[in-house]
Amino acid sequence: MKVISMNYNFREIEAKWQKYWAEHETFKASNHSDKPKFYALSMFPYPSGAGLHVGHPLGYIATDIYSRYKRHKGFNVLHPMGYDSFGLPAEQYAIQTGQHPAITTENNIKRYREQLDQLGFSFDWSREVRTSNPQYYKWTQWIFIQLFHSWYNKTSDKAENIETLVSVFEKEGNANVQAACDDDTPTFSASEWNHFSAKEKQEILLKYRLTYLADTEVNWCPALGTVLANDEIVNGVSERGGHPVIRKKMTQWSMRITAYAQRLLDGLDNIDWPQPLKDSQTNWIGRSEGASVKFKVLNVELEDENSKFKTQNLPFEIEVFTTRPDTIFGVSFMTLAPEHELVAKITTPAQKAEVEAYVEATAKRSERDRMADVKTVSGVFTGAYAEHPFTKEPIPIWIGDYVLASYGTGAVMAVPCGDQRDYDFAKHYNIDIPNIFEGVDISEEAFADKATTIIANSDFLNGLSYKEATKKAIAELEKIGQGKGKVNYRLRDAVFSRQRYWGEPFPVYYVDGMPQMIDLEHLPLELPEVEKYLPTETGEPPLGNATHWAWDRLKAEVVSNDLIDNVNVFPLELNTMPGWAGSSQYFNRYMDPRNNEAIFSKEAIDYWQDVDLYIGGSEHATGHLLYSRFWQKFMFDMGYVPKDEYAKKLINQGMITGESAFFNIIEGRLKKGDEEVSTFCQIIISKGTYDGLTLKKGTINKLPKPLFDFLNERIDIYLDFNKGYEGYTKSYIAFKSTNIDVNLVDKEQVSILRLLENERLKVIGNAHYFDGEEVVPNEKMTEETRANVFREIEKMSKSKYNVVNPDAICEEYGADSLRLYEMFLGPLEQSKPWNTAGITGVSSFLKKLWKLYMPFFDSDAERSRSVTEAEPTADNLKTLHKTIKKVQEDIEHFSFNTSVSSFMICVNELTAQKCTSKSILEPLAILVSPYAPHIAEELWERLGHTESIAEAPFPKFEEKYLVESTKEYPISFNGKTRFKLEFPADMGKEEIEAAVLAHEKTKEQLQGRDPKRIIVVPGRIVNIVE
RNA sequence: GCCUUGGUGGCGGAAUUGGUAGACGCGCUGGAUUCAAAAUCCAGUGUCUUCGGACGUGUGGGUUCGAUUCCCACCCAAGGUACCA
Structure with a gap:
């Protein structure tokens, strides 16, 4: 036997087993098995050009450990991986370089695959999916068509085929239909329906379909040339690129997710997902209970006559939603959103100019502005009055931008004594603030505490609590027909159109302006080629550049635009689907990914059912994770899937943060009044020196002596060469440098001169260095002159120059070390900083583990057998079983960091015990295998096994050894x-x-x-x- | 502001029903080995200390024989959300 194999050569071992697993398809999952199933899923990545950094594999490693553990426990494990490969970055790159996004994407995927492969994951690669692959997005289009052909029946509380709705219309019209539909849906009888034209019928049905075309206020991002979903906007600007976003009305496809609001909320009770994630979905859905109340608008024409208000009503009503119907007697004004449709109709001539100016000013303000200043109270009186439903008193109607058009009805009944915003508004405009609470002082602020509320000055509500008064008020409103109890949701329907190229095309063409679905058998409708990926000159989406983008209904194929005759050949939809379309059912497609007849076979879904463990980032809380639950519920209603929640258990892995490196720097300056000039003399100082400076800028005589002397001399030299600075004072400024690339840092130090090689850091490379005693001038430095950096924890990202690449770690320590170390870092769910230095701990653990098995590598079989078949001692057994117990419990609790510790303890103890017993070391290899699979396979083989360790039964814990x-x-x-x-x-x-x-x-x-x-x-x- | 999560040595972290706080690892100190370095091995390493001990899990209270763990109030950090009627 060769000497080399006696040492732990991870490069050789890892390459060997990765090849073995690929060749033997060790992790290929079967859809038919007597074993119990286990479906472990990691969120699939978007293959970006930057490749993986050490933060990305964290969740994959955790899922992989669990998957491997379940295989040892006798489960048939499905552990797939794929790519969310449609997306903006590839398209932006295409716009800049002209390279087709498909090519960029393909290259990026190749790189991802290499990186993933070298980490030794037990993925079943035969099931890989890519959302940008036509064979995959065929089924995304298919689901879109299913949604189009469906409506939501509130009576049965599920989605149904649109045909069932049509048959009701034909028989009795829509008066009794309880459906999720547009607010402006008219009421019609059966005979009216039957007399509608085909187009009219289509228009009506669009108001019911689960995916529908409508004019919607959308978040338009001019810089990106596309609309954005609410969750793609952060602080009023686009999440990607930080561009401004404005409100704009556009005809767009939408998904009627609001139909599922209540079920999405209720479903949270039945799934084991992290509480913060559930909370953010709950907030996003934003259910509130209250009442809808109708206020009649009073006739305003006689207002100028100084006489009593005329009670003859205009035909207008203002509908509001309130969560506090108990405070209805506290209403002293109404506020409409400036965009409210009634504003123009009810404003009096006297107020017209002022109102119009305000409406215009509001429309101009960006969402960002409006959000940024929440403190300013602004509004305008319309001149109109509404009538209080009970007291019949007139109530002034105002408009104000604190009322949002998109929430509720876009109008509020203002109760200043009970709501702080109404209170501030009333104070600001001197509106009456009636107090309707017993024993409460409202002279300073509104009183919003429901629990201790006792209503007063409120006619029939006097003396009642919040709960009682609410009930009573709703009952009275219903009696007079001016209100009813109502549940309101913050959740809006999801806009589904994107004005982009690199996304799924809609399987839609237009006949007489009405959308028609392409028949299922003609899918997929593939993305056309285009010359340019930008919007067209007429402002149409990029698909408008395609010359071959028309649908021939007779031939059932895509043909040249020139052939459009609107008889047989029609224009195709130019928008594409958003990023979340492809990820909303991918977990089910993995069950049967090569099926071309169906999204998945009935056998496959019946066998795999749902995801048992789903691991991914919390940033998808209100995007992917909400939309996919919506689609799953729809698929459940249609009878395609057996479970209406697709993931039983979900874990958010924490972020791995980077340790960014910085210098502190002092720069010499010349100062005169407000003018400051740099002398280009910079000195790197320690953090301690920096923190010791009382002032971070000032005249140089405030500095410690060595720094003063040096700067004084250098500035004099500068002044010799640069004239015209008479009257300027020598001063300094101390600051934190830009991020130093962490790859340049070695043991917390950086060679200053070597920074000259880096274009971005050249300036610092020319700096001098203060070592605490004296200043080392740059010209006297050698390559060895090094300065200490200080660290700050930041998100790991390319732009912060703190990215640690897993390839380099694998090269130096091996994948098993990297896997162990990522887990050892801390609890899976928590965010934790990456510090490469610590990896030596797990690396030497693996070496010690290897050493333990040395007797098995002895070429003298006789001698080898005599040691390895020795009876285990009581101590050996105790150590082993203690570890079995701990590791099993840890894995089941997803506490992977603690089991790495217990492996270390185990190996330390067995080494001290000089254990050479096969009956101890064999089960130990299985215990280690989910975490460090390569070394485990190698040791397993050297123990004499010819089959992979992957399905070796997990060792059984026996209490008796611990007594x-x-x-x-x-x-x-x-x-x-x-x-x-x-x-x-x-x-x-x-x-x-x-x-x-x-x-x-x-x-x-x-x-x-x-x-x-x-x-x-x-x-x-x-x-x-x- | 609201919601959520967290706060333990120089650092990452452990302590599974309230029962030996600081496991394990990094770092650091000393030693062995080496021409030397790397690697490896051994010992030590919460703070203070008059070397007897005393103190110690963000702060202040409480419950308990006993609290990192439970309760109350507060401070700080991270993430989410935000004129939501």
Whole structure:
């Protein structure tokens, strides 16, 4: 046997087993098995050009450990991986370079695959999916068509085929239909329906379909040339690129997710997902209970006559939603959103100019502005009045931008005594603030506490609590027909159109302006080629550049635009689907990814059912994870899937943060008044020196002497060469440098001169260095002159120059070390900083593990057998079974960091015990295998096995090896441990108490005092109370 | 502001029903080995200390024989959300 194989050569071993697994398809999952199934899923990545950094594999490693563990436990495991490969970056790159996004994407995927492969994941690659692959997005288009052909029946509380709705219309019109539909849906009878033209019928049905075309206010991002979903906007600007976003009305495809609001909320109770994630979905859906109330608008024409208000009503009504119908007698004004459609209709001539100016000013303000200043109160009186439903008193109607058009009805009944915003508004405009709460002072602020509310000055509500008054108020409103109880949701329907190229085409063409679906058998409708990826000159989406983008209904194929005759050949939809379309059912497609007849076979979905464990980032809380739940519920209603929640358990892995590196720098400047000129003299100083400076800028005589002397001299030299600075004072500024690339840092130090090689850091490369004693001028430095950096924890990202690449780690320490270290770092869910230095710990653990198995590598078989078949000692067995117990519990609790520790303890103990017993080391290899699969396979083979370790049964824990005959009791006084005493494990309470009290050390501790009480917890502790 | 999560040595972190706080690893200190370095191995490493001990899990209270763990109030950090009627 070769000497080389005696050492732990991870490069050789890892390459060998990765090849073995690929060739033997070790992890290929079968859709037919007698074993119980387990579906472990990691969120699939978007293959970006930057490749993976060490933060990305964290969740994949966790899922992989769990998958491998479940295989050892006898499960048929589905553990797939794929790519969310449609997306903006590839398209932006295409716009800049002209390279087709498909090519960029393909290259990026290749790179991802290499990186993933070298980490030794047990993925079933035969099931890989790519959302940009036509064979995949065929089924995304298919689901879109299913949604188009469906409506939501509130009576049965599920989606149904649109045909069932049509048949109701034909028989009885829509008066009794309880459906999720557009607000402006008209009421019609059966005969009216039957007399509608085909186009009219289509228009009506669009108001019911689960995906529908409508004019919607959208978030338009001019810089990106596309609309964005709410969750793609952060602080009023686009999440990607930070561009401004404005509101704009456009005809767009939308998804009627609001139909599922309640079920999406209720479903959260039945799934084991992290509480913060559930909370953010709950907030996003934003359910609130209250009442809808109608206020009649009073006739305003006689207002100028100084006479009493005329009570003759205009035909207008303002509908509001309130969560506090109990406070209805506290209403002293109404506020409409400036965009509210009634504003123009009710404004009096006298107020017209002012109102119009305000409406215009609001429309001009970006969402960002409006959000940024929440403090300013602004609004305008319309001149109109509404009538209080009970008191019949007139209530002034205002408009104000604190009321949002997109929430509720875009109008509020203002109750200043009970709502702080209404209160501020009333104060600001001197509007009456009636107090309707008993025993509450509202002179300073509104009173919003429901729990202690007692209503007063409110006619029939007097003396009632919030709950009672709410109930009563709703009942009274219903009696007079001016209101009813209502549940309102913040959730809006999801806009589904994107004005982009690199996304799924809609399987839609237009006949007479009405959308028609392409028949299922003609899918996929593939993306056309285009010359340019930008919008067209007429402002149409990029698909408008395609010359071959028309649908020939007779031939059932895509033909040239020139052939459009609107008889047989029609224009195709120019928008594409958003990023979340492809990810909303991918987990089900993995079950049967090569099926061309169906999205998945019935057998496959019946076998795999749902995802047992889903691991991914929390950033998808209100995007992917909400939309995919919506689609799953729809698929469930249609009978395609057996579960209406697709993932039983979900874990958000924490972010791995980077340790960014910085210098502190002092720069010499010349200062005169407000003018400051750099002298291009920079000195790198330590963090300590920086923190020691009382002022971060000032005149140089404030600096420590060596720094003062040096800067003084250098600035003089500067002044010799640069004239015209008479009257300027020598000053300095101290600051934090730009990010230093972490790859340049070695043991917290950086060679200053080597920074000259880096274009971005050249300036610092020319700096001098203050070592705490004296200043080393740049010209006297050698390559060895190094300065200490200081660290700050930041998100790991390319732009912060703190990215650590897993390839380099694998090269130096191996994949098994990287896997162990990522887990060892800390709890999976928490975010934690990456520090490469610590990896030596797990790396030397693997070397120690390897050493333990050395007797098996002995070329002398006889000698080898005599050691390795030795009977295990009691200590050996205790160590092993302690570890089995711990590791099994840890994996099941997703506490992977602690099992790495227990492996270390185990190997340390077995090494100390000089254990060479095969019956110990064999199960140990299986224990380690989910975490460090390569070394485990190699050791397994060297133990004499010819099959992969992947399905070797997990060792069985046996309690009997852990039973102790004695127990070391901590003896504590008033809860503080002072010393320890060893007693037999089965010793009784009284005996222990007597033995402890009789002991010398106890007497010493008590110093003659009598203990008040003695607590003995057998097997745990003795506590003496003095 | 609201919601959520967290706060333990120089650092990452452990302590599974309230029962020996700081496991394991990094780093650091000393030693062995080496011409030297790397690697490896051994010992030590919470703070203070008059070397007896005392203190110690963000702060202040409480419950308990006993609290990192439970309760109350507060401070700080991270993430989410935000004129939501």
